[in-house]
Structures are given as C-alpha cells and as structure tokens.
Amino acid sequence: MSSTKPIKLYSHAGGPNPWKVAIMLNELDIPYETELMDFTKLHQEPFETTNPNGRVPAIEDPNTGITLFESGAILEYLEETYDKSNKFRYTSSPDKFLSQSWLHFQTSGQGPYFGQRAWFIFYHQEKGLTSVLDRYANEIRRVTGVLDAHLKKQGTQNLVGDKVTYADLAWVPWYWLIPAIMGEEGGMEDLQKKFPTFAAWFDRLSARPAVKKAREDRDKAMKGGH
Structure with missing residues (x-):
C-alpha cells in the first residue's frame, strides 16, 4: 500500500461507528488521515455534501x-x-452473503439499540x-445473546467460516460504550459472565493490533475533548 494515497476519514471521538472504519483501515494497512468533527459542523456545508x-x-x-x-x-x-487477498472477506456463497447478514444485523440491531441507550x-x-x-438494556442483552448462541x-x-472477517470486527466499538451506558444495569463484566462464548470472541478481537490501535486513538481523541 506504499503507493496508496491516504484516505480521509471523518470521525468523532465518542461515536463508535467511525472506529469500525478505523479498525478496517488498520487491518488492511491502508494509510488514512482522521478529521475529528464537531457535532455543530455536521449539518453544515461543506460536510453536508459529503x-x-x-x-x-x-x-x-x-x-x-x-x-x-x-x-x-464503507466497510x-x-x-x-x-x-x-480476501483476508477479511469471502467471495462465494454462502459465506459472502452470511457475512453481509451479520454486518447488516450489526448496523440495524446493535448500533441503534446501543445508541438509543x-x-x-x-x-x-x-x-x-x-x-x-x-x-x-434488554435489547443490548438480547443482541449479545444472539451473538453468543x-x-x-x-x-x-x-x-462466519474459519476466519475473522469485517463482519466480526464491525461489532467491536459499540461494546466500548458498555461501561458508560450500562453501569447501573451491569456492565461489560456482567455481559461477559452471562455470555462466555461471546466474551471469548470479543476478547480475541480486542487483542488484535489493529483493534488496539483504534482503541488507543479513540482514547487519545476522547482526552482531547473532541
């Protein structure tokens, strides 16, 4: 990727969705530059054209x-x-379409419920x-239970299949919010105790260097107040 020009990623420190993209960019070793957006700028030009x-x-x-x-x-x-090299995807049925199913479930079933909480x-x-x-809170538990089962x-x-794909990695950043949004109801420790198969899967994903880098970059951005 040495001849690849950096992709510009519009992001926000607190929002999990941009960090899904950052993880994938890291995994694929694609150069990129991050612009942390202020919420007040999102509904104004020039970003509204973007x-x-x-x-x-x-x-x-x-x-x-x-x-x-x-x-x-984007993923x-x-x-x-x-x-x-198809490192993080499948190109033939059924695994290609099963991966898409899990990604769509993440965008429609995880993000909105976690986000509303x-x-x-x-x-x-x-x-x-x-x-x-x-x-x-019940939907967060239910969705996590679906993954576990x-x-x-x-x-x-x-x-899906025998390798980590974009469908796995897309789920990670929203779980970073669990300590903050489920503190009174039971945080990540409780979810992992109740759903041990999910816990092992999530821990494996969290240990990947690309995921660690995205998490570190997010933590730095959070400290910066963006």
Whole structure:
C-alpha cells in the first residue's frame, strides 16, 4: 500500500461507528488521515455534501475519487476495493452473503439499540425514564445473546467460516460504550459472565493490533475533548 494515497476519514471521538472504519483501515494497512468533527459542523456545508445525513463516518478516497458515507457501506467498499487477498472477506456463497447478514444485523440491531441507550443516558433532557432505559438494556442483552448462541452453534471462533472477517470486527466499538451506558444495569463484566462464548470472541478481537490501535486513538481523541 506504499503507493496508496491516504484516505480521509471523518470521525468523532465518542461515536463508535467511525472506529469500525478505523479498525478496517488498520487491518488492511491502508494509510488514512482522521478529521475529528464537531457535532455543530455536521449539518453544515461543506460536510453536508459529503454526507447528506449529517453523520460520521464518511470517507474521501483520493485513489478512486469516491466519497462515501454509512459505516456498513464503507466497510464493504474497503473490502471490495483494497482486500485483494480476501483476508477479511469471502467471495462465494454462502459465506459472502452470511457475512453481509451479520454486518447488516450489526448496523440495524446493535448500533441503534446501543445508541438509543446512550442517548437517554447522556443527552435526553428528561431523566429517569426507567421503562425506556430498561427497553434498551434488554435489547443490548438480547443482541449479545444472539451473538453468543450463534458462536456456540457455529462451533468456530468467528461469526462466519474459519476466519475473522469485517463482519466480526464491525461489532467491536459499540461494546466500548458498555461501561458508560450500562453501569447501573451491569456492565461489560456482567455481559461477559452471562455470555462466555461471546466474551471469548470479543476478547480475541480486542487483542488484535489493529483493534488496539483504534482503541488507543479513540482514547487519545476522547482526552482531547473532541
């Protein structure tokens, strides 16, 4: 990748979705530059042209001229464009489509429920909405239980097939929020105790150098106040 120009990644310190992209960029050894966005800039030009939905992540790839938003779409793009050895993806059925299923489940089933729990903990003006908080806490447990049960049934160390794919890695950053959003209900330690197969899978992913680097970069960004 020495001749590859750096991809520009629009990110935010606290939001997990951009760090899914950072992990994949690290894994594929793609050079990139991160711009940490202030929330007040997301619904203004020029960023609104980059992502009409006014969210991060988004990327600008000078190697192909493409500008892209939505973390799932970005992961699939990076795989198709840069993973020429198919290290983190499958190219034939059924594993190709099963990987897409797990990625779509992550974007539709993990992100929104974890994110809503975070919203009502940190940002919603009315506090103490027990039924609402219970709703999303239960969904966090349910989704984690789905992962745990599948990994047990799968009988391997990964969601699909015999290798770590983008479908596995996409799940990691939202779990970084668990200590902050589930403290009163039981944090990551409780989830890992209740779902040991999930715990072993998550620990293996967390130990990968590319994941560690993304986590370290996020921690630095958080300390910087972005």
